[in-house]
Amino acid sequence: MNEYKGKTGIDKYLTAAQELLAQREKAKSAMRECRFDTIAVHGMYTMEEALNFNQGAIIEPFYMCSSQAYRDSDEMEAALSYQIPTWCYSRIANPSLYYFESVLALLEGYGFSGDTSCCATSSGMAAIMSATDPFLNVDPKNPNQKINFVSTCQVYGGTFQQFAVRKAQERGIECRWIVDSTDLGEWESKIDENTRFVYGELPSNPGLAFFDVKDVAKLAHAKGAPLIIDNTVGSPALLRPLSHGADIVVQSVTKTLTTSGFGIAGAVISRKDIVSNFGPDEMKADFAMYLKTLPNRDNGQSLSPMNAILSLNDMRTLRSKVDMLSQNTQTVAEFLATHPMIERVDYLGLESHPLHELASRYMFLVDSEHDAKNAGKPVNRYGHLMSFRVKGSALDTRKMFDGMQRIWRATDLGRIKSVATIPAISTHQQQGEEAREMADIPPNMVRLCVGGEHPADVIADLDQALRAIHGTVQAQVPSTFSVGGASSAILAEK
Ligand SMILES: *Cc1c(COP(=O)(O)O)cnc(C)c1O
Numbered sequence: 001m002n003e004y005k006g007k008t009g010i011d012k013y014l015t016a017a018q019e020l021l022a023q024r025e026k027a028k029s030a031m032r033e034c035r036f037d038t039i040a041v042h043g044m045y046t047m048e049e050a051l052n053f054n055q056g057a058i059i060e061p062f063y064m065c066s067s068q069a070y071r072d073s074d075e076m077e078a079a080l081s082y083q084i085p086t087w088c089y090s091r092i093a094n095p096s097l098y099y100f101e102s103v104l105a106l107l108e109g110y111g112f113s114g115d116t117s118c119c120a121t122s123s124g125m126a127a128i129m130s131a132t133d134p135f136l137n138v139d140p141k142n143p144n145q146k147i148n149f150v151s152t153c154q155v156y157g158g159t160f161q162q163f164a165v166r167k168a169q170e171r172g173i174e175c176r177w178i179v180d181s182t183d184l185g186e187w188e189s190k191i192d193e194n195t196r197f198v199y200g201e202l203p204s205n206p207g208l209a210f211f212d213v214k215d216v217a218k219l220a221h222a223k224g225a226p227l228i229i230d231n232t233v234g235s236p237a238l239l240r241p242l243s244h245g246a247d248i249v250v251q252s253v254t255k256t257l258t259t260s261g262f263g264i265a266g267a268v269i270s271r272k273d274i275v276s277n278f279g280p281d282e283m284k285a286d287f288a289m290y291l292k293t294l295p296n297r298d299n300g301q302s303l304s305p306m307n308a309i310l311s312l313n314d315m316r317t318l319r320s321k322v323d324m325l326s327q328n329t330q331t332v333a334e335f336l337a338t339h340p341m342i343e344r345v346d347y348l349g350l351e352s353h354p355l356h357e358l359a360s361r362y363m364f365l366v367d368s369e370h371d372a373k374n375a376g377k378p379v380n381r382y383g384h385l386m387s388f389r390v391k392g393s394a395l396d397t398r399k400m401f402d403g404m405q406r407i408w409r410a411t412d413l414g415r416i417k418s419v420a421t422i423p424a425i426s427t428h429q430q431q432g433e434e435a436r437e438m439a440d441i442p443p444n445m446v447r448l449c450v451g452g453e454h455p456a457d458v459i460a461d462l463d464q465a466l467r468a469i470h471g472t473v474q475a476q477v478p479s480t481f482s483v484g485g486a487s488s489a490i491l492a493e494k
Pocket of ligand 1: 126156158201230232233252253254255266413
């Protein structure tokens with residue numbers, strides 16, 4: 001290519017790149033007019049994109065390749081100075097990652113008026129590190145500032161360790177835990193001018209804590225701190241924090257977004273122009289893109305193209321899967337809530353849950369108002385995550401847990417197969433008893449994520465495992481178990 005549209009040298013590449021970017025901008029605007037399911041199915045992979053770059057392949061290809069070749073030194077120079085879109089080296093960018101990132105940016109930005117962008121990471125934990133560490137750097141204008149960050153204490157066990165050990169203990173950065181995230185006064189008293197970011201999980205894993213994200217965003221912004229939300233459990237099918245004032249969302253793509261369970265992946269999704277007292281202008285203008293091109297380029301927590309395409313493929317049916325898993329979980333939660341061997345069930349979909357009303361203001365199945373049968377009204381859904389506490393000792397709980405025959409014992413969630421874990425001895429083991437008490441994770445708590453099986457079969461498995469705690473005697477007197485509502489109908493149907 002000696003000349004392009006009358007331009008030579010590096011200019012011809014800049015001209016061609018501008019055309020490509022304009023084309024993609026047009027495709028993005030068109031996609032933003034579409035409904036959630038359409039975005040999930042197509043994303044930014046248009047026929048034009050397929051025919052121009054991918055031999056017409058209707059499915060986004062795996063680019064299992066480390067780097068891109070350039071036509072000449074001009075193109076190389078333009079690419080490596082980020083003046084044109086490039087796949088230069090897969091740690092930084094890759095076409096498979098681009099298709100994955102662009103669809104997730106659109107899904108998390110669905111219904112939000114502003115633009116969003118996404119940076120894929122090698123895991124959910126890498127996403128959390130990527131989203132938080134840039135805010136903890138030394139401020140050259142104020143190198144002795146004593147900084148802090150504020151986070152709900154009800155977070156994923158790995159997040160707790162990253163904050164309490166990697167950041168607070170090892171680096172001496174003050175971590176201020178919010179113990180009752182529904183208490184806005186507590187947030188207000190802990191966020192100050194030295195708070196570099198505010199962090200929360202919605203709903204939390206495994207405790208199902210929930211807080212008013214709009215109010216917390218206002219409190220964070222009043223002190224010039226960005227609000228970062230872990231949206232792993234609900235996924236954009238139920239909740240889109242960016243449209244409620246959050247600046248950045250992190251995803252363990254490993255979980256709800258990819259029910260199939262093929263591997264580990266993560267992502268950081270941000271809105272343009274985030275609120276932050278701290279950091280360079282380019283970081284605030286487009287945080288996810290800044291991560292991609294600078295800190296994550298240098299730190300290297302990139303995602304494999306294989307995992308990007310597998311994740312992308314799972315995400316196409318996100319809405320319908322989250323709907324199904326939520327309905328199944330609701331049925332199982334209602335069954336357990338009336339079970340005599342259960343001390344307590346935590347599921348946001350149960351009316352008796354203290355946070356039911358608050359969660360109901362935020363957790364809707366996306367686009368459900370457009371389903372003819374819902375007559376213009378959005379429908380609440382509460383996701384696949386629930387926890388319950390077994391009546392009796394920690395040992396009784398383990399006995400019940402060991403008795404499950406179809407529900408998998410695994411520290412996983414959001415799977416198409418039902419999985420359960422005892423958080424106190426698994427995901428939340430390392431943080432110690434005191435921290436578990438603070439986060440309310442007792443040894444008789446079981447976290448259950450209901451999958452795509454028929455809920456009657458999940459209920460039957462739980463029921464037999466609960467009965468087995470005290471031997472088989474009770475199995476002969478099922479009349480002592482009162483099962484209410486939908487679940488008794490389902491049991492009868494079996
Ligand atoms: C699993 C999980 C993470 C960590 O994600 P990985 O992909 O396992 O690194 C973070 N947050 C939540 C809520 C999780 O459930």
